[in-house]
Amino acid sequence: TAAEVYDRLWCVHEIDEALDQNVKVEAACSAKYSMIQGIFRFVHEQDVYEDGVMDPDFTVFTKNAECGLEDDARRIRQEIESKGGFGRLDG
Numbered sequence: 001t002a003a004e005v006y007d008r009l010w011c012v013h014e015i016d017e018a019l020d021q022n023v024k025v026e027a028a029c030s031a032k033y034s035m036i037q038g039i040f041r042f043v044h045e046q047d048v049y050e051d052g053v054m055d056p057d058f059t060v061f062t063k064n065a066e067c068g069l070e071d072d073a074r075r076i077r078q079e080i081e082s083k084g085g086f087g088r089l090d091g
Helices: 009-020 031-045 070-082
Strands: none
């Protein structure tokens, strides 16, 4: 699949579980996403960056991640919220 890790709720859940077990977690993204972010960073450095287009610092919004099964999504979201919420997972 070409889906980004942070768009997949099960992947976000695994990151959450790793953090809960004090496992060091580092950012990951596809080469395509990295290239797009590089373009936005360049545009930002040239002072032509428009707010709201995309954050040049690789910010992710894990609360927007999706899951194929609604029951799984509900359970995963509840677990993440019980540990402090999605904001602590975003970079």
